Amino acid sequence: xxxxxxxxxxxxxxxxxxxxxxxxxxxxxxxxxxxxxxxxxxxxxxxxxxxxxxxxxxxxxxxxxxxxxxxxxxxxxxxxxxxxxxxxxxxxxxxxxxxxxxxxxxxxxxxxxxxxxxxxxxxxxxxxxxxxxxxxxxxxxxxxxxxxxxxxxxxxxxxxxxxxxxxxxxxxxxxxxxxxxxxxxxxxxxxxxxxxxxxxxxxxxxxxxxxxxxxxxxxxxxxxxxxxxxxxxxxxxxxxxxxxxxxxxxxxxxxxxxxxxxxxxxxxxxxxxxxxxxxxxxxxxxxxxxxxxxxxxxxxxxxxxxxxxxxxxxxxxxxxxxxxxxxxxxx
Amino acid sequence: xxxxxxxxxxxxxxxxxxxxxxxxxxxxxxxxxxxxxxxxxxxxxxxxxxxxxxxxxxxxxxxxxxxxxxxxxxxxxxxxxxxxxxxxxxxxxxxxxxxxxxxxxxxxxxxxxxxxxxxxxxxxxxxxxxxxxxxxxxxxxxxxxxxxxxxxxxxxxxxxxxxxxxxxxxxxxxxxxxxxxxxxxxxxxxxxxxxxxxxxxxxxxxxxxxxxxxxxxxxxxxxxxxxxxxxxxxxxxxxxxxxxxxxxxxxxxxxxxxxxxxxxxxxxxxxxxxxxxxxxxxxxxxxxxxxxxxxxxxxxxxxxxxxxxxxxxxxxxxxxxxxxxxxxxxxxxxxxxxxxxxxxxxxxxxxxxxxxxxxxxxxxxxxxxxxxxxxxxxxxxxxxxxxxxxxxxxxxxxxxxxxxxxxxxxxxxxxxxxxxxxxxxxxxxxxxxxxxxxxxxxxxxxxxxxxxxxxxxxxxxxxxxxxxxxxxxxxxxxxxxxxxxxxxxxxxxxxxxxxxxxxxxxxxxxxxxxxxxxxxxx
Numbered sequence: 001x002x003x004x005x006x007x008x009x010x011x012x013x014x015x016x017x018x019x020x021x022x023x024x025x026x027x028x029x030x031x032x033x034x035x036x037x038x039x040x041x042x043x044x045x046x047x048x049x050x051x052x053x054x055x056x057x058x059x060x061x062x063x064x065x066x067x068x069x070x071x072x073x074x075x076x077x078x079x080x081x082x083x084x085x086x087x088x089x090x091x092x093x094x095x096x097x098x099x100x101x102x103x104x105x106x107x108x109x110x111x112x113x114x115x116x117x118x119x120x121x122x123x124x125x126x127x128x129x130x131x132x133x134x135x136x137x138x139x140x141x142x143x144x145x146x147x148x149x150x151x152x153x154x155x156x157x158x159x160x161x162x163x164x165x166x167x168x169x170x171x172x173x174x175x176x177x178x179x180x181x182x183x184x185x186x187x188x189x190x191x192x193x194x195x196x197x198x199x200x201x202x203x204x205x206x207x208x209x210x211x212x213x214x215x216x217x218x219x220x221x222x223x224x225x226x227x228x229x230x231x232x233x234x235x236x237x238x239x240x241x242x243x244x245x246x247x248x249x250x251x252x253x254x255x256x257x258x259x260x261x262x263x264x265x266x267x268x269x270x271x272x273x274x275x276x277x278x279x280x281x282x283x284x285x286x287x288x289x290x291x292x293x294x295x296x297x298x299x300x301x302x303x304x305x306x307x308x309x310x311x312x313x314x315x316x317x318x319x320x321x322x323x324x325x326x327x328x329x330x331x
Numbered sequence: 332x333x334x335x336x337x338x339x340x341x342x343x344x345x346x347x348x349x350x351x352x353x354x355x356x357x358x359x360x361x362x363x364x365x366x367x368x369x370x371x372x373x374x375x376x377x378x379x380x381x382x383x384x385x386x387x388x389x390x391x392x393x394x395x396x397x398x399x400x401x402x403x404x405x406x407x408x409x410x411x412x413x414x415x416x417x418x419x420x421x422x423x424x425x426x427x428x429x430x431x432x433x434x435x436x437x438x439x440x441x442x443x444x445x446x447x448x449x450x451x452x453x454x455x456x457x458x459x460x461x462x463x464x465x466x467x468x469x470x471x472x473x474x475x476x477x478x479x480x481x482x483x484x485x486x487x488x489x490x491x492x493x494x495x496x497x498x499x500x501x502x503x504x505x506x507x508x509x510x511x512x513x514x515x516x517x518x519x520x521x522x523x524x525x526x527x528x529x530x531x532x533x534x535x536x537x538x539x540x541x542x543x544x545x546x547x548x549x550x551x552x553x554x555x556x557x558x559x560x561x562x563x564x565x566x567x568x569x570x571x572x573x574x575x576x577x578x579x580x581x582x583x584x585x586x587x588x589x590x591x592x593x594x595x596x597x598x599x600x601x602x603x604x605x606x607x608x609x610x611x612x613x614x615x616x617x618x619x620x621x622x623x624x625x626x627x628x629x630x631x632x633x634x635x636x637x638x639x640x641x642x643x644x645x646x647x648x649x650x651x652x653x654x655x656x657x658x659x660x661x662x663x664x665x666x667x668x669x670x671x672x673x674x675x676x677x678x679x680x681x682x683x684x685x686x687x688x689x690x691x692x693x694x695x696x697x698x699x700x701x702x703x704x705x706x707x708x709x710x711x712x713x714x715x716x717x718x719x720x721x722x723x724x725x726x727x728x729x730x731x732x733x734x735x736x737x738x739x740x741x742x743x744x745x746x747x748x749x750x751x752x753x754x755x756x757x758x759x760x761x762x763x764x765x766x767x768x769x770x771x772x773x774x775x776x777x778x779x780x781x782x783x784x785x786x787x788x789x790x791x792x793x794x795x796x797x798x799x800x801x802x803x804x805x806x807x808x809x810x811x812x813x814x815x816x817x818x819x820x821x822x823x824x825x826x827x828x829x830x831x832x833x834x835x836x837x838x839x840x841x842x843x844x845x846x847x848x849x850x851x852x853x
Contacts, residue, residue, distance in 0.1 A: 197722050201708070201715050208701035215657070215698060216766070217684035217717025275703035 026269030026277070029320055030284035033267075034291060041295035048298050055177060061290040062168075062183035063088070063242045065283060068261045068268075069190050070234025072282045073227045075265050076194075078207040078274025079133035081228065083122060083141035084235040084261055088254030090148040091115040091239025095164075096157035096249035104164035108240050115236015116229060118144060123228030127221045133228070141258070149251050156250040159243060168244035179241050186237070191280035203227060207274025263314040264289050288317065348411050350375050350546040351427065351516045356395055356405035358388075365391040366402070367570045373546035375514045378538065380561030380579075381550045384591055384785035387567040389550050393518050396548070397429040398422030409516070420449065426512035428503035430519045436487055436495055436502075443469040443483035446502045450509055472505040476541060493530035496522050497537050504544060517547045523556055524783060527645040527811065528849070535560055552785060554584040566590045588786050600790055601818030603839035605797045609821050611635030614805040615688070615774050617656060620666030625651040626829040629666070633774070633805045638796065640820030640837070641809040644852050648829040650693060653776045653809045657690040659683045670774070684717045689767030691760075693778040693809075699763050700751050707733035707747035710765045718770055736765035740795060757788025764795060775799065778809045793819060813845045825851040 042049040067084050074081045095111030102110075118140065125136045159165060168179035194200035202223045205213040214220050238257070243249040268285030270277025292313055296306045349372035358366040366388045373379045383389050394400030395407070398416030407414050409425045416422045419429070436445045443466035447454060454461045454468075469483035478501060487495065500517060507515035519538070523531045538547065538560060551557045557564065558579055564587070566574040574590045576582055611634040620629045626648035633639045643649040655661070659675040659682040660668040668675045670686050680690070692698035700709055711729050733747035740761045744754055751759055760780065767775060777796075781789045796819060800806060810816045816823060817837055825833040825848065833851040835843055 196724055196726065198715055198719055198724055199722065201724055204704060204708070205701060205712060205716065208703040209697075211692075211698045212701050213712070213716065215680050215690060215692060216712035217679075217681040218712070219681060219717075275701065 027281065027284075029317075030267055030269065030281075030288055033288050033317065034284065037288065037291045037295060041291070041298060045295065045298040048295060051175075053294065053298065055175070055180075057287070057290050057294050058180040059168075059177050059245060060294055061286050062177075062179040063238045063245070064257065064260050064264055064290060065183045065187055065286045066238040066241060067235055067257050068264045068282045068286055069186055069279055070231035071261045072265050072268075072270055072277065072279045073194070073200075073203050074133070074231045075262075075270050075272060076203040076207045076274060076277060077224060077227050078210075078272075079126065079224070079227070080262070080272070081122065081133065081137045081231045081235075082258055082262075083118065083137040083144055084231065084238075085254040085256065085258035086141045086144035086148065087115050087118045087232055087235035088239040088242060088257050089249075089252060090118065090144050090151075091236040092243040092249035092253060093148050093152050093157060093239075093251070095240045096159050096243050097152060099159050099161050099164050100157070104161050104167075107161070107164060108167070111240040111243070112233060112236040115239060116233040118235070119229035119232020122232060123225035126228055127224035145252075145255075152249075152251065154251055156248050158248045165244050165247055168241050179245050182237075182241060186234075187279065187283055191278070194279040199223070199226070204275055207276075209275070259314075260289055263318070267314070267317045285317075289314075349373060349408075350410060350514055351396065352408040352411075353392070353396060354406045354408065356392065356402045356407075358391055358395065358400060358402050364570045366395070368405075369567070369570070369572045370405075371565050371572065371575075373516065373548055375546050376543055377562040378542065378547045378549050378560050380557045380564035381548055381567065382554070382557055382564060382587065382591060383567030384787050387591070387785075388570040389567055390520075391570075392567065393429065393520055393548070393550060396422075396516070397427055397518055423449070423506065424510060426507050426510065426515040428506065428515055428517050430496070430499045430503070430517065430522050436499060438486070438488035440487060441466065441484055442481060442487050442490070442498060445487050445498065446472070446483065446505050447509070448502070450506055453509055468509075469501075469505060472501055472508065476501060476504065476537075476544075478537070491530075493526050493534055496526070496534055500537065500541065504541065507545075515545045517541075517545050519547060519549045521550055521552065521783075523551060523553065528813075529644070529853070531556065552783065554587050554786070558582060558584065558587065591786060601793055601815070602797050603818065603842070605801065606638070606821050606839050607636035607800050608838075609634050609637050609836075611637060611803075611805075614671060615656070615807065616667075616669040617652075618667045618669060620652070620655065620660070620663055620668065622651065622655055622663045624829075625655075626826070629826075629829075629831050631824050631831060631834075633807050635805055636800045636803050637822070638800055638806045638808050638820045640816040640823035641807060641826060642813070642816055642823050642848055642852055643826035645811070647826040647852070649809050649826045650778055652826070653690070653778050653807060654692075656807070657683050657688060657776050659686075659688075681717045684713045684770075684772075687771070687773040689713070689770075689772035689775045691763050691767075691775070691777045691780050693782060695756065695759060695763070695783065700759050702750070702752040704751060705748045706737070706742070706744050706751050706754065706762055709751045709762055710736060710747075710769060713766055714770050732769050733765075736762075736769050740765050740768070741791065755785075755788070757784035757791070760784050760788065760792065761795075764792070768799070772804070774805045774807075776807045776809070779811060780808070781810075781812060781815060789815075813848055817842050817845065817848065823848065827852060 047053065067088060071081055071084055091111040091114045094114040095107045098110040099107035122137055122140055125131050126133045168177065170178045172178055173181065202218055205218060206220055206223060210220055239254060242253060264285035265282050266272060267288055268277065268282040270281060292310060296309060352372040354370050356366050356369045369388065369392060381389055391400055395402045398419050398421050407416065414425050416425060444462065446469040447465050451460060454464050466483045473481055473483065478497060481490065481494065481498065490498065503515050503517050523534060526534060549557065549560055561579055564576040564579055565572055568591060613632045614635050616632040618630050621627050629652055631639065641649045655663055656668050657680055659678050661677040661679045670688065675682060707730055710733050715724055730747055737744060737747060742761045742765065743758050751762060781792055796806060808816060808819060820837050823835045823837050824831045837843060
């Protein structure tokens with residue numbers, strides 16, 4: 001249709017894509033947090049600002065980042081996946097067990113498929129049986145942990161295949177550990193997918209308003225399902241990478257990752273209410289969390305104390321990043 | 332619920348001193364002057380109307396009066412005393428109560444608990460809440476005000492929206508009593524926007540009844556209602572008080588409109604001469620469509636370029652019918668939705684959008700816009716959401732398309748990347764229109780498209796609708812706004828209890844009166 005007007009020109013001329021204040025804040029806060037942490041640790045721990053420490057941070061950050069990528073989509077959609085940690089454990093154990101009898105590509109595929117399978121189950125319960133994601137994944141998380149323990153009889157599984165270990169431990173570019181290459185490659189690709197594809201847009205739209213999305217013809221349920229599958233798959237990838245890095249899969253090895261990933265996603269600037277944020281931002285949250293834990297280790301802070309500090313920092317960071325003035329309801 | 336007929340209380344001012352007075356209030360937000368030296372007063376015994384377009388400063392002024400917005404300059408006086416209010420709870424201690432458009436009541440609590448919400452400390456001993464005391468005291472107030480049929484011990488959720496609106500006002504008076512304030516100030520912030528006509532009548536009766544108890548300030552978009560209820564009217568425009576009408580008897584809607592927008596309204600708001608008539612081929616049809624509990628055996632057709640109005644009281648099934656049509660007949664029990672001769676297969680909005688049908692839902696905030704997304708992302712939802720085949724969204728194309736619609740529909744927004752929540756209601760509504768014009772929808776189902784938009788934006792939306800039909804777009808217009816429905820439509824179908832009971836031709840030369848239409852609706 002055409003309604004001719006003379007205001008047409010002016011509105012096009014004024015096309016300036018300025019960053020709104022809130023977006024600026026969620027971008028700057030994690031960066032400044034990171035700088036503060038690095039400065040603090042550099043002063044207090046003499047060996048902190050060194051190449052080995054940097055690689056430690058990269059290695060530690062990689063698994064968290066991989067898990068957080070998938071989780072970011074789910075959180076963007078306004079849902080949550082509390083089973084990522086358990087899925088990492090299961091996928092790690094599956095790949096390690098399979099590696100005992102088959103070639104390493106089979107083992108890797110088995111681990112990732114295990115994660116995807118969990119995603120399918122979560123997605124089906126959540127999107128089609130309409131159980132809230134919080135409850136769905138809280139429940140499956142427990143079941144998955146049990147399944148993993150039962151599968152290996154509660155014992156760790158060693159990996160001896162050097163090709164398998166090489167996935168994480170080799171260095172293809174300079175001395176950068178491969179695991180970091182994988183993680184940042186996936187991060188780059190999925191940042192673009194989040195920003196420039198229909199799939200990404202659907203996540204923002206569904207998170208921002210499910211009814212509106214439905215009325216615009218977006219197949220909401222299908223995409224809720226797909227997001228959960230994606231999240232499970234990424235947890236699977238994370239499990240395989242972690243196993244290859246450590247050289248073994250142990251029951252409970254992914255437990256801490258659920259909270260770390262959620263904290264990283266939220267600190268990066270993706271709101272738990274959905275619709276705001278993105279994969280590209282999550283990396284900053286991941287780095288803040290990892291630098292904190294590596295730095296505390298460098299300072300030889302006792303583990304109990306570390307937990308207290310990490311917990312407090314997460315709450316503080318979320319309190320700072322959330323635009324609470326805009327939250328009319330807090331649940 | 333009924334309100335006892337009491338003797339009509341004379342609307343004359345009983346006290347010479349204003350109960351509440353705002354003097355020279357100014358408020359800035361950044362560079363925008365939301366209020367510029369605005370003064371107003373309200374006396375016990377009168378209903379003061381406050382009107383202005385969106386963005387004229389009504390909400391800010393109400394905010395200042397109720398303590399939720401702090402003025403940069405100016406004074407507030409309550410009963411002649413200077414009052415400093417930081418926050419709404421301090422305002423209530425001065426006896427100022429605000430009735431919100433979207434009610435501030437909690438449905439799962441009892442009526443009595445709701446009435447004294449926020450005053451629990453008056454009813455508790457050693458931390459133990461005396462619920463019975465609350466209920467009893469609430470009952471006394473209901474009795475005093477002559478409201479029958481509301482049980483203070485019953486759950487609030489049982490009562491209709493209109494009844495709850497009354498309960499909210501009762502709450503103001505009951506809480507004022509509790510605080511030993513003889514006359515409260517009651518700010519009615521668009522209380523009728525969600526009410527049907529007969530509910531409005533019921534509500535107005537109540538407002539008139541309590542006139543002698545309080546000073547009331549009434550804000551509404553509906554000029555007709557404002558004239559009906561108010562004793563005096565303040566007109567705001569661009570943050571300034573442009574007129575104070577002391578005697579509303581000589582005022583007409585068009586005069587009021589002219590004061591608000593600052594220009595003479597066009598004689599023909601609805602442009603009746605641009606009606607396309609019903610002679611085109613049939614585009615969208617429903618045949619014996621039935622969905623239990625919502626509508627029954629409905630058949631109607633919309634022709635090319637035609638506007639078919641759908642009238643009916645709230646609950647008559649007109650909204651669910653429109654929604655079912657857009658859902659391509661999903662969830663109906665029997666009957667068909669036919670588009671261009673093809674029976675739709677119940678594939679939900681996705682099917683409808685792909686076949687060129689667009690829909691504007693009645694609830695803009697819940698169903699129309701995604702507040703956290705930009706104007707351009709909101710606009711491209713159907714294109715990206717169900718028409719796009721390419722997995723990649725092209726940012727340049729998306730922005731160009733948004734800019735085209737912003738220009739064509741005269742949407743006032745700094746850029747296409749601005750968050751839609753920063754726009755006024757009327758402009759948000761235009762973005763939703765742009766959603767469908769951008770993808771060239773040939774059929775539009777509009778459910779109260781001018782709900783909650785100001786008069787200026789309304790006129791523009793009417794123009795747009797006319798332009799669309801001139802381009803051959805067919806429109807089903809569902810509306811509670813009868814003048815709009817009669818003015819725009821080529822034909823009006825009236826629904827009652829889920830059935831289409833009447834079909835009235837409304838050619839430009841022979842428009843029926845509202846009363847005729849209402850007669851068929853009830």
